[in-house]
Amino acid sequence: MEVTDAVLAANHRYYEAFEARDLDAMSAAWERTERATCTHPGWATLRGWGPIAASYFALFQGPGQLQFVLTRERVATTGDVAWVSLDENLLGDGGGVTIATVNIFVADPAVGEWRMVCHHGSAVAAAMEELGG
Amino acid sequence: MEVTDAVLAANHRYYEAFEARDLDAMSAAWERTERATCTHPGWATLRGWGPIAASYFALFQGPGQLQFVLTRERVATTGDVAWVSLDENLLGDGGGVTIATVNIFVADPAVGEWRMVCHHGSAVAAAMEELGG
Numbered sequence: 001m002e003v004t005d006a007v008l009a010a011n012h013r014y015y016e017a018f019e020a021r022d023l024d025a026m027s028a029a030w031e032r033t034e035r036a037t038c039t040h041p042g043w044a045t046l047r048g049w050g051p052i053a054a055s056y057f058a059l060f061q062g063p064g065q066l067q068f069v070l071t072r073e074r075v076a077t078t079g080d081v082a083w084v085s086l087d088e089n090l091l092g093d094g095g096g097v098t099i100a101t102v103n104i105f106v107a108d109p110a111v112g113e114w115r116m117v118c119h120h121g122s123a124v125a126a127a128m129e130e131l132g133g
Numbered sequence: 134m135e136v137t138d139a140v141l142a143a144n145h146r147y148y149e150a151f152e153a154r155d156l157d158a159m160s161a162a163w164e165r166t167e168r169a170t171c172t173h174p175g176w177a178t179l180r181g182w183g184p185i186a187a188s189y190f191a192l193f194q195g196p197g198q199l200q201f202v203l204t205r206e207r208v209a210t211t212g213d214v215a216w217v218s219l220d221e222n223l224l225g226d227g228g229g230v231t232i233a234t235v236n237i238f239v240a241d242p243a244v245g246e247w248r249m250v251c252h253h254g255s256a257v258a259a260a261m262e263e264l265g266g
Binding site: 035037039041042043044045047072074076078079080081083085087098100102104106117118120121122123124125128 | 231
């Protein structure tokens with residue numbers, strides 16, 4: 001359970017950074033490398049920490065604070081890689097939407113922490129919600 | 134390069150199985166476990182090999198053969214886990230669409246092969262295509 005808890009803590013740090021619009025905390029949550037990838041819902045995949053950081057900077061300037069309610073979080077681990085499957089339930093000014101998400105983390109032995117190396121979210125069409133059972 | 138090539142081969146096996154509508158080949162491409170997850174574009178995340186297999190069975194019955202042109206394939210590896218970031222350019226009866234995708238594979242030492250354990254695809258909105266540069 002220790003590894004699972006550490007991965008979930010890393011996952012939550014990401015969402016706390018997002019909600020707080022804290023770019024420093026967001027930087028700390030990520031593996032800031034060229035292999036890092038980020039696919040926001042409906043976006044093309046961003047590659048490398050530079051474009052990813054720029055996207056969060058832009059998102060943090062936007063109107064309407066986002067609040068995430070995380071459901072169906074499930075952690076899988078093999079060696080130093082973990083991936084979390086979850087639903088982000090987004091409560092925004094425009095109403096609610098469910099984002100099906102996978103986050104990949106890699107253990108950083110130097111600091112004993114897990115860092116996000118891939119984030120991929122996609123909006124779930126209303127007709128497909130029932131599949132999530 | 135050997136590992137990267139093996140992961141790319143596993144990635145291509147998945148798309149060949151999809152194009153051929155071959156459920157046996159699709160089964161061979163996947164880690165058929167409870168932790169396997171699959172998020173088709175706009176769908177809720179399916180968990181476990183049973184629901185995932187059922188989804189491919191349903192998709193393979195549908196009208197309109199799908200053809201995938203894969204671009205921007207990039208492999209990252211840590212230990213026995215690899216993830217491939219790529220664009221699926223789908224050529225179907227209704228015209229073209231780009232699906233931003235991440236596929237996670239785990240090495241199966243028993244057979245010396247990489248098996249898919251997570252597939253997540255999401256349609257890229259036209260306005261976002263330029264980001265994919």
